[in-house]
Amino acid sequence: MNFNFLSPVSDLVLAHNELLSTQALGRKLKIHSEQHGIPDLDDVEIAIIGVLENRNDINYIGEEFQLNEIRKSFYSLFPGIWNTTIADLGDINRGESVEDTYFALKESVSILIKKKIIPVILGGSQDLTYANYRAYDSLIPMVNIVNVDAQFNLGDSSKPIKNNSFVGKIILDQPYNLFNYATIGYQTYFNAQEEIDLMDSLYFESYRLGQVSNDITIVEPVLRDANIVSIDLNAVRGSELSLNQRYSPNGLDGKEICAISRYAGISNKVTSFGLYEYKPSSDDDMTSMLIAQVLWYFIEGVNCRVKDDDFQDESSYQKFITLVDDQELVFYKSNKTGRWWIEIPFLAEVNNKLKRHTLLPCMHQDYQDACNNKVPDRWYKAFQKNCV
CATH class of the missing domain: 3.40.800.10 (Ureohydrolase domain)
Structure with missing residues (x-):
C-alpha cells in the first residue's frame, strides 16, 4: 500500500x-x-x-x-x-x-x-x-x-x-x-x-x-x-x-x-x-x-454509531404523513434512536444523480412545523436542488 x-x-x-x-x-x-x-x-x-x-x-x-x-x-x-x-x-x-x-x-x-x-x-x-x-x-x-x-x-x-x-x-x-x-x-x-x-x-x-x-x-x-x-x-x-x-x-x-x-x-x-x-x-x-x-x-x-437508517424493516420505524399546501410530506422516525427523516419526492422527468438522497435527515420540530402547515426549510432546499 x-x-x-x-x-x-x-x-x-x-x-x-x-x-x-x-x-x-x-x-x-x-x-x-x-x-x-x-x-x-x-x-x-x-x-x-x-x-x-x-x-x-x-x-x-x-x-x-x-x-x-x-x-x-x-x-x-x-x-x-x-x-x-x-x-x-x-x-x-x-x-x-x-x-x-x-x-x-x-x-x-x-x-x-x-x-x-x-x-x-x-x-x-x-x-x-x-x-x-x-x-x-x-x-x-x-x-x-x-x-x-x-x-x-x-x-x-x-x-x-x-x-x-x-x-x-x-x-x-x-x-x-x-x-x-x-x-x-x-x-x-x-x-x-x-x-x-x-x-x-x-x-x-x-x-x-x-x-x-x-x-x-x-x-x-x-x-x-x-x-x-x-x-x-x-x-x-x-x-x-x-x-x-x-x-x-x-x-x-x-x-x-x-x-x-x-x-x-x-x-x-x-x-x-x-x-x-x-x-x-x-x-x-x-x-x-x-x-x-x-x-x-x-x-x-x-x-456510538447506530444503524438506524435502513427502512426496509417496517417494525424498525414509524411513518407519518402530513399535508402542507397540497404537498404530501412523508416523515420517518427510527424506533431505535428516535431520529427523524423526511422523504424528498423524485421528479421522474429530471435527470439527477440523487438516488441516495430520497430520505433527508430532519428534526422532530420539522414534523411539528409541517403539521402546522409550514414547509421545513431543509426539505424545501433539497427539493429545489432536485429540480435544478
Missing part, C-alpha cells in the same frame, strides 16, 4: 508517550514510528493524518509548523468505552508545490476510505478540504460537505485557490460532485452580502452563530447527512484559544465545538473529518488541548 508520502511521528512525541499512564490513549494507538514503520491497518477504523501545508493561507509569510503539541495533548487523554482501533499515521510533509501536497492527501484519503477507515486530518490551511473532497471523485457520485466556520469561503473562483476561496473551486471545478454545502457557526459581519445571497440562491444551508448557540441540536440533521466535515479553528471564540490562534471575540465555545464534533462522529455517513487553520504559539496548551478534545469527541461519536 503506497503511503510513501507519510513521515513518522516524531521521537520527541513518542518519548513523551512512554511516560504516560498505560491506560492513556497514546498507549493504545497504532503509531507510525521511525523504528517500526507504518502499522498494520487491518483492524483500524480511524486514522489520524497530519498535513504540514499552509502555503495557500492568505496570511502566509513563510512560517512552518508542527503538530507535536496536539499529539502530546491527545495522547495524554483517556479513551472512553471504545471498540474502535485508532492509528496515527504521522504527517504528510509539504510537497515541492502545494498541488503535490494536495495529491498526497487525496491519495491517502482515497486509500483509507476504500479500506473503510475514517481519515481524521489535522491541517494547516483549510484549502486542504479541496483535496479531501477530490478524493471522493472515484468513490461516490454526490458529496455533502459541512464546514464549521465563521466564513463561507466562497471567494473568487477565477483566482488561484486560497484558504478563503476553496469552496468556490469545489462548486465550479469539474467533475461536479457537490450536492450540498452547509456552514455552521457563520458570523454575518465576516461575509459579504453577495456571498450570503449566493448561498441562498444555490439552496445551500447556513446556520448563524446565534442560532447554533441558542440550540446546538439544530445542526445534528445536517451533520447526519454529511460525507466530509471540515472545521476551521477560526470559528472558535478567541478566549478559548492560545494567543496566535485568536481570530474573533465571538465564536463557538469549547463545549459547542465538541458537541458538533460528536454529532459528526455519530453520523453514519461521515467518512472523513478535518481540523484546520492550526497556528502554534509559545502558550500553545489551550489550543492543542481543545483540538485533542474535539478529536476525542469525534471518536466517541463514531463509537
Whole structure:
C-alpha cells in the first residue's frame, strides 16, 4: 500500500508517550514510528493524518509548523468505552508545490476510505478540504460537505485557490460532485452580502452563530447527512484559544465545538473529518488541548454509531404523513434512536444523480412545523436542488 508520502511521528512525541499512564490513549494507538514503520491497518477504523501545508493561507509569510503539541495533548487523554482501533499515521510533509501536497492527501484519503477507515486530518490551511473532497471523485457520485466556520469561503473562483476561496473551486471545478454545502457557526459581519445571497440562491444551508448557540441540536440533521466535515479553528471564540490562534471575540465555545464534533462522529455517513487553520504559539496548551478534545469527541461519536437508517424493516420505524399546501410530506422516525427523516419526492422527468438522497435527515420540530402547515426549510432546499 503506497503511503510513501507519510513521515513518522516524531521521537520527541513518542518519548513523551512512554511516560504516560498505560491506560492513556497514546498507549493504545497504532503509531507510525521511525523504528517500526507504518502499522498494520487491518483492524483500524480511524486514522489520524497530519498535513504540514499552509502555503495557500492568505496570511502566509513563510512560517512552518508542527503538530507535536496536539499529539502530546491527545495522547495524554483517556479513551472512553471504545471498540474502535485508532492509528496515527504521522504527517504528510509539504510537497515541492502545494498541488503535490494536495495529491498526497487525496491519495491517502482515497486509500483509507476504500479500506473503510475514517481519515481524521489535522491541517494547516483549510484549502486542504479541496483535496479531501477530490478524493471522493472515484468513490461516490454526490458529496455533502459541512464546514464549521465563521466564513463561507466562497471567494473568487477565477483566482488561484486560497484558504478563503476553496469552496468556490469545489462548486465550479469539474467533475461536479457537490450536492450540498452547509456552514455552521457563520458570523454575518465576516461575509459579504453577495456571498450570503449566493448561498441562498444555490439552496445551500447556513446556520448563524446565534442560532447554533441558542440550540446546538439544530445542526445534528445536517451533520447526519454529511460525507466530509471540515472545521476551521477560526470559528472558535478567541478566549478559548492560545494567543496566535485568536481570530474573533465571538465564536463557538469549547463545549459547542465538541458537541458538533460528536454529532459528526455519530453520523453514519461521515467518512472523513478535518481540523484546520492550526497556528502554534509559545502558550500553545489551550489550543492543542481543545483540538485533542474535539478529536476525542469525534471518536466517541463514531463509537456510538447506530444503524438506524435502513427502512426496509417496517417494525424498525414509524411513518407519518402530513399535508402542507397540497404537498404530501412523508416523515420517518427510527424506533431505535428516535431520529427523524423526511422523504424528498423524485421528479421522474429530471435527470439527477440523487438516488441516495430520497430520505433527508430532519428534526422532530420539522414534523411539528409541517403539521402546522409550514414547509421545513431543509426539505424545501433539497427539493429545489432536485429540480435544478
